[in-house]
Amino acid sequence: MTSAPQDPPPLSPRRWWAAFRAWPRGVRLTSYVALGLALVLVVVAVVVVGLVRRPLPQTEGEATLPGLDGEVTVVRDEHGVPQLYGDSMEDLVRAQGYVHAQERFFEMDVRRHATAGRLAELFGEDAVESDSYVRTMGWRRVAERELALVSPTTRGLLQAYAAGVNSYLDEHSPSEIAVEYTVLNAGGLGYAPADWTPVDSLAWLKAMAWDLRGNMQDEIDRVLAQAAVGVERARELHPAYPVDEHAPIVGQGAVVDGVFDQDATANTTRNPLRPAFTADQRAVLGEVGAGLGRLPALLGRGEGVGSNSWVVDGEHSATGAPLLANDPHLGVGMPGVWMQMGLHCRDAGPDCPMDVAGFTFSGVPGVVIGHNAEIAWGFTNLGPDVTDLYLERVRGDEWRYDGRWQPLRVRTETIEVADGEDVTIRVRSTRHGPILSDVSDELADVGEKSRPGRGLAVSLAWTALDPAPTADAILDLNLATDWDSFRAALSSFSVPSQNVVYADREGHIGYQAPGRIPIRKSGNDGTVPSAGWRPENDWTGEFVPYDGLPHVLDPEEGFVVTANQAVIGPDYPYRLTEDWDHGWRAQRIRERLEDAGPLTVADMQDLQLDADHPLAAALTPYLLDVELPEGYWSGGQELLRDWDLQQTAGSGAAAYYNVVWRNLLALTFHDELPEELWPNGGSRWYAVVARLLEEPTDPWWDDVTTETTVETRSDVLEQAMRDARDELTRRQARDPRGWDWGHLHRLDLRSSTLGESGIGPVEWLVNRGGWEVGGGSGTVDATGWDAAEGYAVTTAPSMRMVVSLGDLDASRWINLTGVSGHPASDHYTDQTDLWARGDSLAWPFTQPAVEDAAQHVLTLVPGADPDAGGG
Numbered sequence: 001m002t003s004a005p006q007d008p009p010p011l012s013p014r015r016w017w018a019a020f021r022a023w024p025r026g027v028r029l030t031s032y033v034a035l036g037l038a039l040v041l042v043v044v045a046v047v048v049v050g051l052v053r054r055p056l057p058q059t060e061g062e063a064t065l066p067g068l069d070g071e072v073t074v075v076r077d078e079h080g081v082p083q084l085y086g087d088s089m090e091d092l093v094r095a096q097g098y099v100h101a102q103e104r105f106f107e108m109d110v111r112r113h114a115t116a117g118r119l120a121e122l123f124g125e126d127a128v129e130s131d132s133y134v135r136t137m138g139w140r141r142v143a144e145r146e147l148a149l150v151s152p153t154t155r156g157l158l159q160a161y162a163a164g165v166n167s168y169l170d171e172h173s174p175s176e177i178a179v180e181y182t183v184l185n186a187g188g189l190g191y192a193p194a195d196w197t198p199v200d201s202l203a204w205l206k207a208m209a210w211d212l213r214g215n216m217q218d219e220i221d222r223v224l225a226q227a228a229v230g231v232e233r234a235r236e237l238h239p240a241y242p243v244d245e246h247a248p249i250v251g252q253g254a255v256v257d258g259v260f261d262q263d264a265t266a267n268t269t270r271n272p273l274r275p276a277f278t279a280d281q282r283a284v285l286g287e288v289g290a291g292l293g294r295l296p297a298l299l300g301r302g303e304g305v306g307s308n309s310w311v312v313d314g315e316h317s318a319t320g321a322p323l324l325a326n327d328p329h330l331g332v333g334m335p336g337v338w339m340q341m342g343l344h345c346r347d348a349g350p351d352c353p354m355d356v357a358g359f360t361f362s363g364v365p366g367v368v369i370g371h372n373a374e375i376a377w378g379f380t381n382l383g384p385d386v387t388d389l390y391l392e393r394v395r396g397d398e399w400r401y402d403g404r405w406q407p408l409r410v411r412t413e414t415i416e417v418a419d420g421e422d423v424t425i426r427v428r429s430t431r432h433g434p435i436l437s438d439v440s441d442e443l444a445d446v447g448e449k450s451r452p453g454r455g456l457a458v459s460l461a462w463t464a465l466d467p468a469p470t471a472d473a474i475l476d477l478n479l480a481t482d483w484d485s486f487r488a489a490l491s492s493f494s495v496p497s498q499n500v501v502y503a504d505r506e507g508h509i510g511y512q513a514p515g516r517i518p519i520r521k522s523g524n525d526g527t528v529p530s531a532g533w534r535p536e537n538d539w540t541g542e543f544v545p546y547d548g549l550p551h552v553l554d555p556e557e558g559f560v561v562t563a564n565q566a567v568i569g570p571d572y573p574y575r576l577t578e579d580w581d582h583g584w585r586a587q588r589i590r591e592r593l594e595d596a597g598p599l600t601v602a603d604m605q606d607l608q609l610d611a612d613h614p615l616a617a618a619l620t621p622y623l624l625d626v627e628l629p630e631g632y633w634s635g636g637q638e639l640l641r642d643w644d645l646q647q648t649a650g651s652g653a654a655a656y657y658n659v660v661w662r663n664l665l666a667l668t669f670h671d672e673l674p675e676e677l678w679p680n681g682g683s684r685w686y687a688v689v690a691r692l693l694e695e696p697t698d699p700w701w702d703d704v705t706t707e708t709t710v711e712t713r714s715d716v717l718e719q720a721m722r723d724a725r726d727e728l729t730r731r732q733a734r735d736p737r738g739w740d741w742g743h744l745h746r747l748d749l750r751s752s753t754l755g756e757s758g759i760g761p762v763e764w765l766v767n768r769g770g771w772e773v774g775g776g777s778g779t780v781d782a783t784g785w786d787a788a789e790g791y792a793v794t795t796a797p798s799m800r801m802v803v804s805l806g807d808l809d810a811s812r813w814i815n816l817t818g819v820s821g822h823p824a825s826d827h828y829t830d831q832t833d834l835w836a837r838g839d840s841l842a843w844p845f846t847q848p849a850v851e852d853a854a855q856h857v858l859t860l861v862p863g864a865d866p867d868a869g870g871g
Contacts, residue, residue, distance in 0.1 A: 052179050052765070052824040055172075057102035059856040065098055066863030067163050074099060074858040075850055079841060080819045080827035083342035083850045089354050090160045092343045093365045095860050097164025097196070100339065104362040104821035105168070106178035107335055108200075109193050110753055111363060115203035116140040120417045122184065122191065123753060128415055128423050132439045135413040136427050137465060139210075143202035145467040150202075154472045158198035161365040165196035167863075179823060180754055183762055189418060196363075202471055204363045205495070209464040211330065212496035215526070215579035216387040216460075220285050221677055222528050229672055233699070238527075238579075239687045241566045246583025247590060248566040249499060249511060250550040251557070255573050259547045262555075285389070285458060285529060306564040306581055307380035308608065308780060308797075310589055311501045311509045313558045314806075318598040321806030322503035325604045326369060326378030327797035329782045334749045334766060335828070336817035338799050342845065343367065343478075356478045357845050359799055359813075362821070366474045369801070371811070371845075374481040375504045376803040380562045382497045384517045385577040386463040388524065388539070390432045390532035394457045399430050400533040408435075432532055433461045459532060461539060463516045468494035473514070483510055483553055490514040491546050499562035503805050510553040511560045513567055517544040517576060527578050544574045561589045563780075582683045584614035584778045601812055604802040609838045610780035611647040615686040616657060620645070622693055623660065626718050635736040636660075636725050647781075649742030649774040655732070656739060658776065659724035662787045664689070667716045667723075671704050681787030683778040742772030744791040745783065747836065749817060749829065768829050771836040800840060809849040812840040 059076055072086040072095040082099050086092040100108065113119050117134035119127035134140075147155065174181035174192050184191055218238070225234035253262035307328040314320045330337055342357035343366070358370015369379055393400035397408045409429040414422050428435045437458040469492050476489035486502055490512050493500075497515020502508075520526060523536035530537035550568045552560070564581035592607055593599075620640055628634040636656040643653035665679040668689075679685045692698050696713040703711050732739050748769030750756065755767045773793060775781030784795035801813040814835050820827040834840065844850045 049824075051175065051182050054176055054182075055178050055822050056825055057099075057822075059858050062859045062861055064863040065095060065164065065860040066167050067094055067160070068860060068862040070862065072860040074860060075854045076856040076858075077844070077850075077853040078855045079830055080825070081340045081342075081841075082819070083344065083357065083844075085344050085346050085847070086352075087346055088352050089157065089345070092345070092354055093157045094160040094164035094167075096341065096343060096360075096365055097161040097166075098168050098860065099164075099341070100360070100362045101165045101168035101177075101196075103819055103825075104335060104339060105165070105193070106180045107821045108165070108196070108363040109178075111204055111207060112196075112200040115143070115200075115207050117413070117415065120415050120420075120423070122189070122418060124418045125420045128417060129439065131415045132423075132425050133436070135415065135425060136434045136436060136439055137460065137462070138427070138434065139206040140199070140203050142465055142467055143199045143206060146202050146469065146471070147198055149467050150469045150471050154469070154475055155198065157365050157475060158201055158471065161201065162196045162198050169193060169195065178821070179765070183754060183765075201364050204361060205470055206464055208361075209495040212381045212383070212498075213387055213462065213464070215383070215385050215577060216389065216462075218579050219387075219389050219526075219528050223285050224674060224677055228674055228677070236691070236700075237688055238684065239582075239691065240578070241580045241582060242687070243566060243569055246565055246587045247561075248568050249513075249560065249562050249586075250552050250555075250568045252555065253550065253552065253568075254571070255548050258545050260550055262552045285391070306585070306782060306795075308563045308585060308589065308782070309378035309380045309499065309501045310559060310561040310563075310593065311378070311503045311511075312593065312599055313509045313554065314507050316558050316593065316596075316599055317806070318600045318603075319804060319806035319810075321505070321507060321804070322376075322509050323599055323601065323604050323805070324371075324376045324378055324501060324503045324509075324803045325608060325801065326380075326501070327608055327782075327800040328369070328379060328381075329784065329795050330798040332747060332749055332793055332796050332816065334751045334755060334768060334817060335821040336749075336798060336815055337361070338368075338815055339819050340799075340813060340815055341367065341819075342850070344847070344850075348373065353479050357843070359801070359815075364471075364474070366478050368474060369799075371803045371805075371808065372478060372480070373505075373808070373845075375486060375502065376805060377477065377486070377503075378501045378801070379498045380501075381564055382499045382513055382515060382567060383564055383577055383580060384497045384515060385526040385575070385579065386495065386497060386515070386517060388432070388461045388518075388520075388526055389436075389529040390430070390459045390461065390537070391529050392430055392432070392435065392457040392459050392532040394428075394435075394455050397428065399457070401431065402533070402535050428457075430459045430532060432459045432538070433465060435459045458529070461518075463518060463543075464495040466516075468492075468516060470494045482506070483508055486510075487512055487551065499564075499567065501560050501562060503803070505805055507805075508554055509558075509560060510551065511555075511562065512551040513549040514546065515549070517549075517574070519543060519574065525578070526575070544576075548574060559593050561586050561593065563589060582687045582778075584683055584686060585780050585782065588612055588614070588780055601802050601804050601810060605800070605812060605838075605840060607780065608797070608800050608802075609775075611654075611774045611776070612645050612779065613647055613654070613657065613776060614683070614778045615661075615690060616643075616645040618690055618693060619661075620657070622713075622717060623657075623721060626714065626721055628718070628721060633722060633725055636728065636739075637721060639736055639739075647741055647745075647774050647776045647779060649745070649772050650740045651774070652736055652739035652741075654741035654774070654776075655744055656724055656728060656736070658741065658744070658791065659727050660720050662791070663720040663723040663727070664716060665787050667703070667720055668692070668700055672700075675788075678788040681777055682784065685787075686778055740772070741774060745773055745776070745785060745793060746791075747771040747773050747783070747793040747796065747832075749832070765823050768832070771832060773836050797835075800835070801843070802840075808845040809843075811843040811845065813843045814840040 068091050070087045075083045084095050117131040120131050254264040256264050309326040311324040317323045338359040339362050341360045343354050345352035345354050348355040356367045356372040358367040398405040411427050414424045435457045473493035480486040480489045493514040494516040500512050502510040518539045519542045521536050524530045563586035565583035565586035566580045639653040639656050647654040701713050701716050728739050751766040754762050773783050775783035777784045783793045785791050786794050799815050804810040815831045818827040818830045844853045
């Protein structure tokens with residue numbers, strides 16, 4: 001029997017050194033160099049790790065927060081979600097500012113630079129164009145005026161919030177606040193953040209309004225489409241909302257004497273005509289559209305975004321109490337737009353009524369979406385037409401209006417540029433709004449060349465450019481306790497106009513459409529830009545009255561669904577918009593709610609993940625009818641025969657279908673439409689193609705570049721399927737069994753600032769990616785992608801929540817990223833894996849539940865030198 005080999009005894013340091021000295025000299029020199037390089041790399045790694053981790057916040061023990069009247073306890077769970085406990089609203093909001101700064105100040109700082117038109121101060125000349133647009137629109141100037149409009153209570157809380165932020169800044173150097181400052185200053189910026197102010201918080205709401213602004217790009221697209229294919233065919237690309245097929249949000253009620261009555265009937269409407277557009281008008285509009293399209297992602301996409309929310313009453317709920325679900329769809333990036341948080345008065349009552357938890361904006365006090373102890377609410381974008389572009393006749397600093405030349409309003413703005421010369425711009429405005437086409441010399445030249453001596457310009461009318469106290473609504477909503485106080489809170493919510501669903505602990509459910517929506521004169525229907533020199537195209541100066549906006553309490557069918565579809569039927573007397581989402585998501589949600597038994601929280605979550613493709617039931621039979629040669633060409637088609645129409649990440653059929661869809665759109669439309677109008681493949685295009693499928697010889701099927709051949713529907717479908725087969729073979733595998741949708745449809749989360757720097761190590765530090773996800777555009781699980789660009793996720797549910805009004809501690813929530821904005825934090829993307837799998841987190845609300853989930857507790861104690869700050 002042989003014994004097992006034994007490891008040799010380890011060498012002592014002395015024996016190791018003696019053995020090393022016995023090596024040949026050349027070998028020893030090489031080893032010295034290698035050892036030296038290794039030590040340098042170790043030292044560099046230690047330094048880098050230290051710098052990256054330096055900004056991580058204190059989460060335990062005590063910290064001083066000047067200005068507090070009493071202690072505030074910050075309880076964090078295993079995912080870093082903070083729940084704050086204090087004895088006054090001012091203390092809670094001051095502490096909220098401190099905690100937001102702990103986790104996300106760089107994000108806050110970048111956004112305030114963006115909304116003030118000051119990004120170039122941080123990122124150089126590449127940001128000058130974006131800054132010029134924002135300065136021209138004057139977001140910061142509007143926010144400064146809004147501070148005077150909000151209530152004294154709101155103003156005081158904004159100041160307390162700013163003081164909390166500034167207390168954190170006062171205690172920390174830039175490298176201790178965010179690693180991004182270390183990177184920027186290593187490049188020679190020499191930057192230290194300025195104090196936070198209440199105006200910084202208000203200006204952030206302008207960015208959200210811009211992201212959800214409505215149909216401004218549609219106005220331009222209609223004009224450009226008319227130039228390309230004529231008025232009638234362009235109209236086919238913007239089909240009317242199918243109200244008979246996809247139910248609106250509110251299916252009952254009418255306006256009586258300016259007040260919406262959910263039990264009334266009978267309304268009227270109007271439909272003015274529009275003139276044609278000349279080539280010079282189309283040129284300047286196209287240039288404005290292209291320029292706005294270059295604005296950075298952190299200011300929002302403006303199109304392709306949407307949301308789902310629905311609420312069911314106790315009769316539809318297994319709990320016997322209402323359930324409310326919400327998942328807003330926004331652009332994807334790092335960090336995610338939301339930070340989860342709770343704000344709790346220890347003894348909630350008249351002196352300290354706040355007891356709320358949900359999703360917050362870093363930089364804004366209060367909770368934007370969530371629930372308190374009595375009610376819950378969720379938002380989706382209503383999408384009303386609150387912007388109008390006007391073509392203006394200008395000469396010098398005058399503009400033509402009502403047959404006369406009038407002076408433009410003119411001011412100058414100076415943009416500071418990191419490592420560059422300051423840039424001074426002249427901002428000109430008409431009575432309609434700022435002239436966007438002044439932003440670049442190129443745009444100005446287009447207008448001047450079109451009408452020498454009397455150029456064309458493009459101005460913007462937008463409700464968000466008029467000051468309004470929307471911040472009041474957010475804080476009042478946090479304190480609402482019933483339907484009446486909920487509606488009263490939303491009466492101040494001006495922009496962005498939202499669909500707001502409601503539920504309360506008493507068993508009621510409801511819906512309210514708030515927002516400032518303009519009433520136009522007879523010459524302007526808002527669908528295309530208007531001639532600014534004609535007074536009949538102006539807004540009246542009046543807005544749809546709040547009491548006249550659709551709302552419903554305890555609707556007859558026992559649930560409310562909002563997914564950006566039409567709010568109400570065509571007989572509603574006020575014009576809200578013509579550019580609704582076409583209602584595929586909404587109808588799918590309605591159908592599943594109607595077919596379901598009593599719903600649980602898990603059922604509501606499952607519905608949020610529904611990946612049924614809206615058009616697949618209509619298009620797939622046509623694809624199966626195409627005769628393809630057996631073998632290679634028919635391999636993808638075979639996958640469709642047993643497809644359940646669900647776009648799960650692992651589905652090969654979904655991969656094939658979506659690649660066919662993208663190729664179908666290219667083959668059908670790219671030959672006749674300019675590149676800026678190529679289909680993105682979303683909800684509107686489902687409606688367009690659904691009609692075309694019934695017209696096999698419609699001119700859209702024909703490829704105008706093949707002069708001797710007239711293609712039909714069959715030709716396009718067959719070529720799209722052949723192209724898809726080749727594409728998937730190149731991208732994934734020859735064997736269709738190796739295809740899956742998630743491999744194409746990937747979620748990458750990139751920082752919109754340093755994540756686009758072009759510096760590999762920096763991008764590696766701040767970006768994350770590689771999640772393979774299901775869902776798609778127009779699907780309930782709305783992981784949108786742009787068919788003109790590729791298959792990568794461009795918009796997605798930025799969070800998901802389900803609130804159980806019967807047991808608030810049984811509610812669930814999840815964030816797209818995590819609560820932290822620090823790349824070194826465990827909570828930078830610790831929720832993304834769960835989000836991608838369709839999982840969620842427990843959402844403790846009551847104090848015992850929060851304490852049971854606690855992992856870290858930080859106590860903020862009053863300081864000796866309170867600073868009201870931030871004014």
